[in-house]
Amino acid sequence: DVKVTQSSRYLVKRTGEKVFLECVQDMDHENMFWYRQDPGLGLRLIYFSYDVKMKEKGDIPEGYSVSREKKERFSLILESASTNQTSMYLCASSFLITPTDTQYFGPGTRLTVL
């Protein structure tokens, strides 16, 4: 059974703080993704990674960076948190090459920036 875990379910930070969100998967997946979920906007891709130390920008990368030092771990970094980054953050992973591109999601981190 695929397991994707995220470091926190709820997080409260202050404006200007540096924030780290971590995601770990245990299925040896090559691909990992970070999304933010906002009401009425669906799931929007922030960054993704297809291999260790490799990353690609998604649709809304501004204000975020990522790190993937190990295959199983993908971190999302908010260098200087702002109130408009208050959101639900979802991590996902998938195999690089399969007949389908099923993405397995983590439970999400609800981040509030005050």
Add this chain to the structure above:
Amino acid sequence: GENVEQHPSTLSVQEGDSAVIKCTYSDSASNYFPWYKQELGKRPQLIIDIRSNVGEKKDQRIAVTLNKTAKHFSLHITETQPEDSAVYFCAASKRGDSWGKLQFGAGTQVVVTP
């Protein structure tokens, strides 16, 4: 890039009735179309998917249809039950491109009333 539009944003149905959610996509090269279900407070999970070489796929009470010419696909839920209440997301991707990146619709909140 790919753009996926999803309608309606909310859908209320009586238990036992059918529910239909429709999505349109912009990139004619897209060839994989999954549907994810997100129950309240839980992570999104794949419920059904379809590839562009198939026009329809069924799995018990859910079915997905694809019209490549019109670039739209739909989710059909028959004999709805209270446990079908959730947010449903459609998505589209191009196999062999973008490392399995999915473009999601904005989501449909389905409420099944007893």
